[in-house]
Amino acid sequence: MIKIYHVTGTRGVRAIWLCEELSIAYTVEKVDFSAEFRSSPAWRTVNPVGKVPAMTDGDLVMFESGAMVQYLLDRYGKGQLQPPAGTPEHAIYLQWSWFAEATMARPLGEVVNHGRAFPGEARIPEVVAEMQSRSQLCLDALADTLQDRDYLLGSNFSAADIMLGYSLMLAKGQLDMPQALEPYWQRLVDRPAFEVARNA
Secondary structure: OEEEEEEEOOOOOHHHHHHHHHOOOEEEEOOOOHHHHHHEEEEEOOOOOOOOOOOOOOOEOOOOOHHHHHHHHHHHOEEEEEOOOOOHHHHHHHHHHHHHHHHHHHHHHHHHHHHHHHOHHHHEEEEEHHHHHHHHHHHEEEHHHHHHOOOEEOOOOOOHHHHHHHHHHHHOOOOOOOOHHHHHHHHHOOOOOHHHHHOO
């Protein structure tokens, strides 16, 4: 049985969303998000840097949400929600999946991390502005890409949309989303699997 260690609203949303889309059996184990728990030796054996999510499948332990999504697709997906490996379409699928975390979610996370490290008046406005500017550039690039298609790969929903959907969820809490992205966001929100994952 797949077990996803999760805190509501964190990156475990991605693995939960995918399991729901593919009807993969899983359980959610809620994690104490306190700094004390996440730095504990017990939790560090699951996630060595003390973050969430983590996932187990038998003896396998994983702690990167994008890798979890790809593993679940490859092991249980039966070819669904991703193009065939080695094709140009799969390359674009991978590009958007990695973009979602490495390019888009990173500056959004840095704003949050900066606020933790430099609370209140200690915050450095220029740092926050730079990270928000990088995030806004990502939103604008997405708006351009999605102006003539329903999903990242065209008319078909894929796991790249799961990866990016979570990053958009983060962005909605920090930035003004371009109006051109609203129809895409609404298509994601309307998926029952997303609703389950968002509230898990």
